[in-house]
Amino acid sequence: xxxxxxxxxxxxxxxxxxxxxxxxxxxxxxxxxxxxxxxxxxxxxxxxxxxxxxxxxxxxxxxxxxxxxxxxxxxxxxxxxxxxxxxxxxxxxxxxxxxxxxxxxxxxxxxxxxxxxxxxxxxxxxxxxxxxxxxxxxxxxxxxxxxxxxxxxxxxxxxxxxxxxxxxxxxxxxxxxxxxxxxxxxxxxxxxxxxxxxxxxxxxxxxxxxxxxxxxxxxxxxxxxxxxxxxxxxxxxxxxxxxxxxxxxxxxxxxxxxxxxxxxxxxxxxxxxxxxxxxxxxxxxxxxxxxxxxxxxxxxxxxxxxxxxxxxxxxxxxxxxxxxxxxxxxxxxxxxxxxxxxxxxxxxxxxxxxxxxxxxx
Numbered sequence: 623x624x625x626x627x628x629x630x631x632x633x634x635x636x637x638x639x640x641x642x643x644x645x646x647x648x649x650x651x652x653x654x655x656x657x658x659x660x661x662x663x664x665x666x667x668x669x670x671x672x673x674x675x676x677x678x679x680x681x682x683x684x685x686x687x688x689x690x691x692x693x694x695x696x697x698x699x700x701x702x703x704x705x706x707x708x709x710x711x712x713x714x715x716x717x718x719x720x721x722x723x724x725x726x727x728x729x730x731x732x733x734x735x736x737x738x739x740x741x742x743x744x745x746x747x748x749x750x751x752x753x754x755x756x757x758x759x760x761x762x763x764x765x766x767x768x769x770x771x772x773x774x775x776x777x778x779x780x781x782x783x784x785x786x787x788x789x790x791x792x793x794x795x796x797x798x799x800x801x802x803x804x805x806x807x808x809x810x811x812x813x814x815x816x817x818x819x820x821x822x823x824x825x826x827x828x829x830x831x832x833x834x835x836x837x838x839x840x841x842x843x844x845x846x847x848x849x850x851x852x853x854x855x856x857x858x859x860x861x862x863x864x865x866x867x868x869x870x871x872x873x874x875x876x877x878x879x880x881x882x883x884x885x886x887x888x889x890x891x892x893x894x895x896x897x898x899x900x901x902x903x904x905x906x907x908x909x910x911x912x913x914x915x916x917x918x919x920x921x922x923x924x925x926x927x928x929x930x931x932x933x934x935x936x937x938x939x940x941x942x943x944x945x946x947x948x949x950x951x952x953x954x955x956x957x958x959x960x961x962x963x964x965x966x967x968x969x970x971x972x973x974x975x976x977x978x979x980x981x982x983x
Contacts, residue, residue, distance in 0.1 A: 626980050629707060632973045636715035642729040643711045647736060650780040651698045697765055697773050701740070704756045709868075710735045713837065713861070714844045716974060720967040721848035727788045731847055734784035735840050738797065741777035742804050744770050749808065750894060785843075792851070793843045796858075800839035807831025816895035818911035825899055826866070829873075834865025853961060860954040860971075867947040868978050873898035874940055877927060879982060889924045900931055900940050907934040944979050951975045 633640060711732035718728035746752070747760040748767045754760055762770040778801070785797050811828050814820045841861030845854045876891045877900050891898050897905075904927070905914040920926045931937050955972055959965030 626976055627973050629709065629712065629974075629977055632970055632977060633708075633712045633716070635970065636712065636719055639715045639729050639732070640708055640711060643708060643715075643733045643736065646729060646733040646784070648702055650733070650737065650784065651701060651777065652695060653780070654692060654695070693765075693769065694773065694776065697761060697769065700758075700761060700764060701773075704758050706736070706740070706756065708732075708736060710739055710837065710840050713864070713971075713974065714840050716970045717841050717844035717857070718848055720964060720971065721845060721850055721962075725848055727847055728844065730784045731788055731793065731843055734781040734788075734797065735836065735843070737777045737781035737784070738801055739836060741774040741781065742808075744774035744777070746808070748774075749812070788847060790846055792846050792854075796839045796843050796846070800835040803831040803835035807835075811896065814897075818897060818905060818914055820897050820902060822899065822902055825897075825902055829866060829869040830862070833869040834862045837865030837868065838862035850962075853958060856954060856958055856961075860951060860958070863947055863950045863954065864975060864978065867944060867951065867975070870899060870940070870944055870947070871979055871981065874900060874937075874944070875982065877901075877931065878937065889927075892918065892923075892927070899943070900936050901927075903936045903939055904930055904934060907936060948975055948979050 714732040714735060715728055718725045718731075743755065744761055747755055748762050748770050751762075752760045753763045761773065765773075782794070782797070785794055807828055807830075810824075811832065814824060814828070838858040838861035841864075842854050842858035845851075845857035850857065873891065876888055876898065879888055892901055901914065905911055908914055908930070917923060917926045917930060952972065952975065955968050955975075956965065959968045
């Protein structure tokens with residue numbers, strides 16, 4: 623039986639760059655410019671002639687220490703304690719490693735995409751009234767909604783600052799389109815929450831916008847960073863397919879996974895009124911939204927749903943869809959490998975595809 627690598631094993635060759643990403647995340651999230659430096663380009667130092675400031679202001683702004691830690695620092699400290707898999711960063715670093723191992727801007731791009739992802743999670747926690755994130759109290763449960771929204775905006779700003787430092791307008795455009803898609807996807811999802819009449823077309827469109835678009839931008843942007851404009855479309859499609867695979871696997875685990883391994887309470891999607899592909903297919907097999915609602919209203923809804931998914935062949939159908947997406951990812955990588963003459967270099971990305979579909983968390 624072939625050993626399937628976990629994310630740590632797959633990312634071993636880019637571990638140094640991932641450490642840089644962790645450092646950059648902390649640096650940018652915690653960064654607080656000194657007085658007067660807010661409008662100065664990153665990396666420059668503003669030299670103040672103290673005579674230009676009134677004495678009453680000079681005595682305040684040139685203090686060496688502050689009496690209290692800022693609120694944003696406290697929030698950043700909590701975010702830093704939660705960790706994360708850095709999947710999107712790993713995707714970017716493995717792509718740039720394959721295309722141009724000497725490209726030294728990739729940690730900045732990887733950090734930016736992780737910050738965009740983290741910003742959307744903060745906003746999601748506000749919208750969903752989530753109490754827990756990654757096994758810890760969510761930011762809004764500690765600091766309230768308004769500061770959390772603003773912290774998410776701060777992360778977006780730091781992300782686009784990093785992308786600008788990569789020096790390519792095409793990457794700014796790609797990441798902005800993906801961010802717009804995520805926001806519009808969230809708006810559309812709010813419209814469908816609690817509605818049992820959601821169809822497959824709507825489901826796939828939502829996960830394309832909310833998850834897959836950013837992963838498509840990750841691989842497209844990595845290709846652009848390495849000067850591969852000619853095949854950026856194929857790289858986008860690979861990331862998009864991987865993102866669809868990632869979210870569909872997540873949605874299946876929400877109904878079939880072990881909560882202790884998965885890292886969050888299973889059944890959280892249908893409890894929140896978000897009806898994913900397994901539930902849409904089950905509703906179709908049962909014949910009506912009312913029949914599905916009866917399962918939700920039963921004394922043990924999770925057990926009843928899991929049994930029905932098995933009995934009606936829904937789990938097999940979803941897994942068939944996942945396998946189709948795996949094959950699409952493999953085909954795209956094979957095409958790119960042949961086109962660029964580097965099939966061996968893309969093996970880590972093939973392993974990443976296998977990790978996504980076989981993971982249990």
